Amino acid sequence: MPTQHRAIQSRQALIRSAAETFLEKGVPAAGMVEISRRARLSKGALYFHFTSKDDLTLAVRDAALATLQEIEDAFSRSPEPLTAAVRDFTVELFGRVESDAVLRAGLRLRPETAPGLGIYALEQRWYALFLDKAVTCGTGGPAGPHASDTEPRRTAQLLTSLVVGLLHLGSEDRAWWDSEAVVGLWALLPAAPGQVCAVGIPAPTQIPAAG
Numbered sequence: 001m002p003t004q005h006r007a008i009q010s011r012q013a014l015i016r017s018a019a020e021t022f023l024e025k026g027v028p029a030a031g032m033v034e035i036s037r038r039a040r041l042s043k044g045a046l047y048f049h050f051t052s053k054d055d056l057t058l059a060v061r062d063a064a065l066a067t068l069q070e071i072e073d074a075f076s077r078s079p080e081p082l083t084a085a086v087r088d089f090t091v092e093l094f095g096r097v098e099s100d101a102v103l104r105a106g107l108r109l110r111p112e113t114a115p116g117l118g119i120y121a122l123e124q125r126w127y128a129l130f131l132d133k134a135v136t137c138g139t140g141g142p143a144g145p146h147a148s149d150t151e152p153r154r155t156a157q158l159l160t161s162l163v164v165g166l167l168h169l170g171s172e173d174r175a176w177w178d179s180e181a182v183v184g185l186w187a188l189l190p191a192a193p194g195q196v197c198a199v200g201i202p203a204p205t206q207i208p209a210a211g
Contacts, residue, residue, distance in 0.1 A: 011049045013039040018056045019105035061114040064106020081138040086159045087186040094177035130156040
């Protein structure tokens with residue numbers, strides 16, 4: 001195996017090991033020796049890749065953010081209108097959180113340690129993402145002749161609150177992350193307003209997130 005490929009594998013193994021240890025013991029109680037042993041690598045190999053636990057913690061954050069970005073990119077490419085696209089996004093997100101210890105650990109890091117992964121940051125980024133989809137693809141219901149330009153914002157706020165709320169609830173009881181439960185919940189949502197002209201709607205960064 002080429003040396004560079006082995007180095008990449010070792011680094012990934014250490015990040016996974018750190019994430020699993022953080023989930024079990026918390027970041028403060030996680031030891032570097034334990035992390036290296038869990039990864040079946042020497043302490044020297046660990047310090048070759050990461051100079052400190054803080055450095056390793058940032059690597060877990062970056063890996064979690066990269067996975068989250070993949071899920072968000074797939075959402076942005078979806079041709080579905082907002083409500084259906086957010087349903088699919090939520091199912092994919094929770095499936096990845098359950099199966100990926102690095103993403104799960106990243107989402108549990110303190111906001112000051114993992115900027116971009118705290119609840120408030122997720123609200124902001126998902127609200128902007130959902131609003132953009134609402135404007136470009138519609139919200140998912142029949143278009144009406146008197147649709148207000150506030151409808152995409154309200155729908156994006158509602159769906160953002162649902163996703164963030166389910167993410168929080170699932171951290172205590174994973175039944176909230178079950179794909180059938182998510183699809184069933186989405187089926188209970190009332191018909192959303194139709195596509196609204198983008199003219200006059202402020203950019204997502206100018207609008208506060210719900211909550």
